[in-house]
Amino acid sequence: MANVQTRNIKKKYGSVEVLHGIDLEIEDKEFVALVGPSGCGKSTLLRIIAGLEEHSGGDVLIGGETVSDLTPKDRDIAMVFQSYALYPHKNVYENLAFTLRMRNTPKGEIDTKVRAAAEALNLTDYLDRAPAQLSGGQRQRVAMGRALVRKPKVFLFDEPLSNLDAKLRVEMRTEIRRLHQDLNATSIYVTHDQVEAMTMADRIVVLHDGDIIQVGKPMELYDAPATTFVASFIGSPQMNLFEGNLDAAGGHFHVSTGSSIRLGKQYRSEASVTLGIRPDDLELDASDAADIQGKIRVVEHTGGETLVFVDTPFGPLCVRAPARSQARVGDITGVKIDRERLHMFDASGLRMSAGGA
Amino acid sequence: MKYLYSSVLALTMATTIPQMSAAEDVVYSGWLGTYSYLEPVAGKMEEKFEANNPGVDFIRQDVPFEKALDQATVAHLGGNASDLIHLIPGWVPALQAIGGLAPLDDLFTDEELAQIPDAALEALRFEDGKLYALPWVPGPVMMFYNRNLLEQAGFDPDKPPTTWDELKEMIMGVCALPAGDDGKIYGLALRSWSNPNAVQWSIPWIYGFGGDVVDGDGNIKFNTPETRAAYSWLQDISTSGCAPDGFSVGETRNLMASGKAGFILEGPWGRGLFNNLSENTIKTGADGDIWVAPLPNAPDGSHRTIGNSHVIAISSASKNKELAAEFVKLILFDQDITDTYFELSDQVSTPSAALLAQGPMGADEFTQKFVEELQVYNESPIKHPKFYAILDQVVPEYQRILKGADIESSLETADKQIERLLSR
């Protein structure tokens, strides 16, 4: 059992509190991603779990036992760093062997484990090389290898892919995921890239300004973002958000310009709300059935799809259209809304459920 | 880690363990070995001493003359004083004041001490009535002059000056000679660099004018009519460019040895020095290149000179005072040694009147010139632990005077500074 729990973790730098009491439960063998914009405290939380930082309050438990007072060495964890953090003066073999040497592992065993890890990561040919002689991807693999020679209870990843180019990043995503499945160890993965989080994690923890905003499976977060922050952070292109108000009946959404839209569901009446619509749930529709009229301002062809930016009375709107869409800049077009998939947030940015009185 | 600890330990041990010395060491510190021509003397002393005292190791620490007092003080305060300390009389009070010197009366027999002139011993006897050092190489100061330059300047080299005016005239005359290939010719090789020794070397002139730097009550006083007269005489020579600017003892000796100065003050060591410096190209003799004469008499007709002698003392910390005393007896009274010292260095190498009158020293005209002066010489007049600090107060004023400043006010400043210093 190597579940990881944090209980009311607080962290202060001087008088500034950067984590405001984080409670988190990570199951054994689970792959959890911590996401959030830079400065949200996700790396700090990871480093607290690792034991690299001391927390100002609360408790960290690994396998049900508190480890708050233990050094990283005694927590049985492994960590992969953004900059790889390879020992520049040691060759690949020594880099991989270091952690075992530090734990006084017998020589023969070290050799077996290092060679096995190198095999698993395709590094066997490079064991004698110095880190400086390796490519970025190889360095990344050494960094991973260093973590996995020891078969620790918990793997910690601190933005391990952000120094790689786009193509390698996609490759490594699958590789890390595969390793996780092979090793069956609990993994905590910090990233600011929501795509990485969505594609790799069993569960995602969204952090913002030192608080957990939402925890859930990737599609839960996508389908039911708890706040406007999560709504705009998860998903690309990001969700269209409009500020306005709901009429007394709660069935119509008005914006300040006077335009309004009929909602598919009934909400409790609010003076000030935010309406969210994902670009996927919009459709260009030249027919009269369209819900909103607007003028096309920008058309972006990404290859697999086309993003059409339309100026509407509600404000600018992004629509995901098929790859070969004929939309042209300057055209007046209609946009059709999937009314079932609207998101409504109250004045404080919290998600509103439909049908509320 | 293991290696780290042990190497640190080894380093610490290697650096902290002081030099182990056998019980039977006798350590001498002084400037004997800093002059290469004196080294064989030291070697000879060592050889004979070790032969006389089997199993004893004689160790020589070389310290240059100028630093000898400082280093002896440092060594004593630091607890590793040498057994034998080579000094000049002016320094004895300083070392005595810190308890660095052993009283010698009991280490020597009355017969041994009787060989040394009383006046010389008295200079080294302190208020407690005890003797703290013995005179070793007496050094009455005389004038050395370059006979060739005198002749070139139109003077008779066989008739050295007998009055101060004559001396000045000759100095000016030599100074007026045209410069040679390798530089200007000076009348007088005067020491005037920024060191207390420069002032010490000015005391013979003060004596020469009938003055002293210690008055009847024992107060140190430079602002006296005689000192003013002496310094005024020097000022005339210096300001007319007939003395070099700010030369040290070594530099003035080089001038003399290279035939570029008419006159210089030296003790009996002068002949050996000039021989050595000129690589034996200059001959000292009544008919040679350089010869000696006493300083002129004072205006009142009196005649006196200073002795820049060497003395030898035994450290109060010495564990082998008897052995050290053996060494002192050897170098003072062993005719073999004193004669060798004399032959190798041309020094008047013993205070013993008996030894001076016989052997090679007795037959040497040069030495006998100095033996004559022994009748009228005094050791350094200032008996004070702060001997050097006192002279140091005079140095800037002395330099100022040599550059033409008002003598009386400068000397008054010097006296005031000395008074301030001694009031502490």
Place this chain on the structure above:
Amino acid sequence: MSVSAPILRRRANQAALYLSVCTLVLIMLIPIGWMLSTSFKPLRDVFQTPPQWIPDEITFKNYVAQFNEVLGTLMLNSMIVAVGAAVLATFVGAMTAYGISRFRFKGGALLMLFFMGSLAFPVPLLMISLYSLFVKLGLLNTYAALILGHTAVTIPVSIWLLKNFFDQLPREVEEAAYVDGASPLKVFLFVVLPMARPALAASAIFVFVVSWNELLFGLTFTSTTDMRPLPAGITLVFLQEFEGAWSEMMALAVMVSIPVLILFFFFQKTFLRGVTAGAVKG
């Protein structure tokens, strides 16, 4: 083909630039050149007018004359003291610098200020108490007194150089080692020190040069030739004997400079990098 005026002007500017750089560098090197030149001349040629830069007759006699027991002893003493101080100051300096750089604690900046401020402590004033202290500890006239003294006065610079280096060193490597199971001491010894070799070398060279140079401690804390370091030994033993023998004196001066010049010649890149990184970023 004619060259246009602007190009000509630029070339003239370039030439003037090289000329002034060369002149300035040459002026800087004249004293050293003159020292070398004099050291290879027979004494009689030293006093020639006009002076000769390239001697008519080159002699090594002046150097041969320096090969004596005393100079050998002095060199060895200086070498032991300088190496000892360099090792001690650099290692202890590295420890402190690492502590300040990697431990988060109030007073780190204050500590740094104290170390740097101690550079301005008047050395003669320190020596008065050090003298009595060394007397009490029985360290007077030992290598230890000099090594400790030189270490104390150089350690602030050593800390400063190394702290700046550590501050720039990415921490992730150390964190990785820490997570990998190395204790902080092991991280320091096996990960940080090997990575800090250039800065350690810079610090060691600096301490070595300062120690090789130091006069006052040598004059005051030693009293015998077999313990005295070079500058003190030269002041005490050689200067008097050499008055006037300028060619020999210059040969001596060259020989005294050689160890530091050699050291510097081989490590100057490392040293300059270490010093400038520390100085500019610090």
Place this chain on the structure above:
Amino acid sequence: MFSIRRHPVFFVVLFAPALLLVGGLMLFPIVNGIRLSFTNASPLRAETRFVGVENFIYLFEDPRFWEVLGNTVYICGLSTIFCTILGLVVALLLDSGIRFVGFFRAAVFQVWVVPWIVIAILWGWLFNDEWGIVNQFLRSTGIIEGQMAWMFEPKLAPWVVIFAYSWRAVPFVMVIALAALQGIPKEVNEAAEIDGAGYLNRLRHITLPLLQNILLVAALLEAVRFLQEVTIPLVLTQGGPIGATNVLSLFTYKAAFTEWDFGLASAAGTVWLLFVIVFAGVYNRFLLRKSA
């Protein structure tokens, strides 16, 4: 990165040696030295007595001590100014896009390792009255006739020391300035050039302001080092002539270790320490802050 709570032993181990060394061999002596400045301590005396500010009164009543202070400011101040300006000029020249910068820099920097004792010997020869190359040069250019007694003229001797100090310190300032110059992004100067600023304007408005702080720090470091320096006055000029090169370091050293007057030397050292503190404070307040 590490916390004291978790690694208290390691924390202590890291700091103990340096604190022991600096505390025992620098802080204790300085505090003790200040204490001694109020006593008549001397190895020549058996009893040490508290004398209040007597030592300070003695010092300040001594016109020679004031001369020493003046000499110190004169020699150290001018040396600092010269070495800073010269070092900057050499650095600017080396940074002007010429080739072989590394070679020139290394050539100049050799000077920085020449031991002081060697400089003392060498300067005696360079400034020798008769055969010194300086006088030979001055004679050959007709500036002087005959001899110029550099070491015996109270007006000239300080300059011999100043030349030695500046010469020795130029490489240090140059290396620092050069590194700082190379640290200025090229784009800044290129932008200014496109904006129409000529070399002198760029120097005045871009380079020097960016260099100001680092130069001032280098100058301060050098000034403090010059204050400590004692080899040249002790060996070469012995403080003379007429006390013209007698500086605080030499005065204090001689008071302590040739006159063995620890009380007086401590008082002089304390004055020196106060001077440095006040100077550094003023320097920090009026020079460094402005540009920081």
